[in-house]
Amino acid sequence: MTGVPEWVDGNDIAGATRELFAVDLTVARGRCATCGREAMVAEAHVYDRAPGIVARCASCESVLLRLVRAPDRAWLDLRGLSYLEVPIPAPVAPAAMPVVA
């Protein structure tokens, strides 16, 4: 197995993170706590041939996120991200709500 690419795109963890969150974490923007790069989680380098999922910064390769899944539990470590900006679809405005004066 020499020469195989070691990582895939952050898109890959969409399923694993949607088990934990109601929203798609891969389109969240985050800031690398180590080098300050801001990017979408989908753009991180993901190493998933491991006991857990490890997402690393595409610039400095520092660990951004770790996710370990046991049959009945999951552990999520976001220490490598100084923030995450998560898009949340706005509720639909009621169509014909009368304006109350």
Next chain:
Amino acid sequence: MAVVTRGFTGRGRREVDLPPGQYLTDDFPVLSAGPTPRISLDEWRFEVADGDGTRQAWSWPELLALPSEEITTDIHCVTKWSKRGTHWRGVSLDTLLSGVDSDVGYVMAHSYGGYTTNLPMADVRDGKAWVAYEYEGEPLAPEHGGPARLLVPHLYFWKSAKWVRGLRLMATDEPGFWESAGYHMYGDPWREQRYWGD
């Protein structure tokens, strides 16, 4: 619950004398939590350090000059594959830790690339652990942890740190990379200690 998929057996086979929950494989899957470090042998060092700094360090030629052992062992990965009868050559940690006080309780293995894993001192002494640099008669390949990796085959294989660069002596146990994110502090495959609380 889960549907059984007709005709699917997977790569692994259940065998009675494997640790619980393990499947036998003939491959040697490559697992990695980060990019494979490329370490030149000129710069390679193995260091044993305590809180006060480095106690002892070996260069690559110095490591090779130490007495080595051939090890034949089964290995068990926490991702559920086991592999039988793997052959290694390496230096026993008894040799590398001979100058260390017997009252040190734990070590943290450190790797090139930043990986860490914690082990009780008792589990890396008395012929149970090695710094291995040959696999099946060949120099250990980078994807399997070369130039040298820890080999602690009686514990789950995440404890056998790839690209090892040294051991830090610790008075109390501290979690390493996977141990701080859900994996068991000790990791005995025969007691199926995969996760916290197992």
Next chain:
Amino acid sequence: MTELATPTRRPLAWRVATVAAVREESVVARTLVLDVPDWPGHIAGQHVDVRLTAPDGYTAQRSYSLASAARASAGYAVSTVEILVQRIPRGEVSPWLCDIAMVGDQFEIRGPVGGYFVWEPSRPEPVLLVAGGSGIAPLMAMIRTRKEAGSRVPFRLIYSVRDPDTLIFGEELARRARDDHGLDVTIVYTRQTPPGWRRPPGRLDAVLLAEAGWPATLAPACYVCGPTGFVETVADLLVAAGHDPAAIRTERFGPTG
């Protein structure tokens, strides 16, 4: 209580998929048409996680892009989706999907997931699709969705394969290049071409990308999918050609055996 407009905001569950049809797409890849009751619908470019379970409880899981259009494809009910599977020698999941799976077989899928590498017909800008090998799958979903949605957004596909044997969706792409107005298809053979092909075998380069793609001044949305090295190279070429890095979306494949 406020009703949310997002049908996917519910716990992600494994669903049983039943193989409804199989289509061989090349010597190395096949389409599995899956019947998935209560399929919530998907957006072109999204993927699913596939889980196979052996009789002894052993499971193996991989991700596959959905290749079918975001809406129901002609001839199938709304609850069918299609995945493209490439056979990876010595793989674990792909040999079962490629060699053993037949109509009526069941396994589990979870999804759709992924909101990054997606295209929706409401997007107005021209689209450049660049595929390497089986990286064609999510891009095919976009091409099929464009047609089904009646979109007139111009699409250009540049598709790099080793040789004619490994060309996936060859006939359908040829047909769509003829019939889908506004879709251009350029096939690049890296090792061996069909007889009489106008271009000698060779890798996708800046010249070809400029010739068969869109100029950066048109600000196209770019989708690049394939093996890691291929995607890296193409993304670098696009940036060097002046494309806005933010307009380049990538999906790298590991060897999902």
